[in-house]
Amino acid sequence: LAKTTQPISMDSYEGQEVNITCSHNNIATNDYITWYQQFPSQGPRFIIQGYKTKVTNEVASLFIPADRKSSTLSLPRVSLSDTAVYYCLVASVKAAGNKLTFGGGTRVLVKP
Amino acid sequence: GAVVSQHPSRVICKSGTSVKIECRSLDFQATTMFWYRQFPKKSLMLMATSNEGSKATYEQGVEKDKFLINHASLTLSTLTVTSAHPEDSSFYICSARVNLDRGLFSPYNEQFFGPGTRLTVL
Numbered sequence: 001l002a003k004t005t006q007p008i009s010m011d012s013y014e015g016q017e018v019n020i021t022c023s024h025n026n027i028a029t030n031d032y033i034t035w036y037q038q039f040p041s042q043g044p045r046f047i048i049q050g051y052k053t054k055v056t057n058e059v060a061s062l063f064i065p066a067d068r069k070s071s072t073l074s075l076p077r078v079s080l081s082d083t084a085v086y087y088c089l090v091a092s093v094k095a096a097g098n099k100l101t102f103g104g105g106t107r108v109l110v111k112p
Numbered sequence: 113g114a115v116v117s118q119h120p121s122r123v124i125c126k127s128g129t130s131v132k133i134e135c136r137s138l139d140f141q142a143t144t145m146f147w148y149r150q151f152p153k154k155s156l157m158l159m160a161t162s163n164e165g166s167k168a169t170y171e172q173g174v175e176k177d178k179f180l181i182n183h184a185s186l187t188l189s190t191l192t193v194t195s196a197h198p199e200d201s202s203f204y205i206c207s208a209r210v211n212l213d214r215g216l217f218s219p220y221n222e223q224f225f226g227p228g229t230r231l232t233v234l
Binding site for chain 2 (some may be wrong): 044101104
């Protein structure tokens, strides 16, 4: 399983764009990248997933460079309710049981 | 999206008792479910992989006799914390993987997580 490294915490203000970069230098060909959001005392919630280039959905964008050794989650115009821990995970679709290994995550604090 | 539920959401028990936590996939079938444990301010730690109709696979350092897992159907997995002690107090979270074979770049390979169960052992 590829190890991921992301900043421990980030502060932002309402209305700003938040970009969280995750490093995964030893990502394998069959690995894809998934981001989850977790609020206190709740289970993680799927945000976005991608393999390469750019993926966008209604809540976020995911930028993955050609070498796939990193990825950046972009949250546009954050609000106070986006304060949460964001996890970057790398997993292989061919891994037995498709296990996910959670790293430390990034604690994002959105201030008014 | 796929919904996973857990019951109970919160449980307080006395030391030495056993506690069962249920994890259900409500609108999809899941041959594979996962159990995690999370301590305050920490990340999720995978405890075991639960496979329908077979024995669970435990991660290194997790006692299988302490944390009994049963995956009796395609929509239900249970975790029983046997002879619970205060150090077992934690937030237990399950997840279920959608079994839709849509290829390598499928958007459906993610896991869906339950809301978690807060266990407090007195």
